[in-house]
Amino acid sequence: MKIHGTAKGGAESKHDFGVAFSSSGGGIPTVCYNADNLNTRYEFVKTTTSNLVVGAYIDGISNPVYNEDVTAIAIYIYAESDTSGGVFALGVWDSDGDLKNESDTFTVDAMPVGTSPANPTEKITKTITSTTIEDGDTIGIICKTAITGDGRVETGGYDAASDITNWGRSVFTQGGTVSVNDDRVLIICVNE
Secondary structure, three states: OOOOOOOOOOOEEEEOOOOOOOOHHHOOOEEEHHHHHHHHHEEEEOOOOOOEEEEEEEHHHHHOOOEEEEEEEEEEEEEOEEEEEEEEEEEOOOOOOEEEEEOEEEEEHHOOOOOOOOOOOOOOEEEEEEEEEEOOOOOOOOHHHHHHHEEEEEEEEEEOOOOOOEEEEEEEEEEOOOOEEEEEOOEEEEOO
């Protein structure tokens, strides 16, 4: 599906975000950015700060996930073959950077293994207890403990080079100040 609209500042945006909507089960529509939009990646390395969160920031009440109940989160991710360990979880954080809910933890062993493709092409999906999404929330991944080895764990992102309406990419240490970039977003799927 192509979304056409006006970005902040009045510039017309015609990005194909590949958002799929499905209303099966009466719950939140499935919202997913497809792999065609993956043009950048965000990484975790052995020097990553504990509890670093990278996520999709909900920027406004017109975001398709706003005020919906999320029970599953998926992100595009891979681990280079010379990595191990690390402790990660997918989750939801509020506008103050505080945890609202998260999945069970997982390590590099649960991730697709790659040798540094241009962008991750496989997803990992985790369930969470039903969580209502509010304006200013972040849906994303936390690196609780850094990986070991010389490789990287990389997550799929989208860099639009201009504001992305209703989305942003947030980066912060859990419980700290949420920093948002309106030109980027972590590619997520919810309730797949």
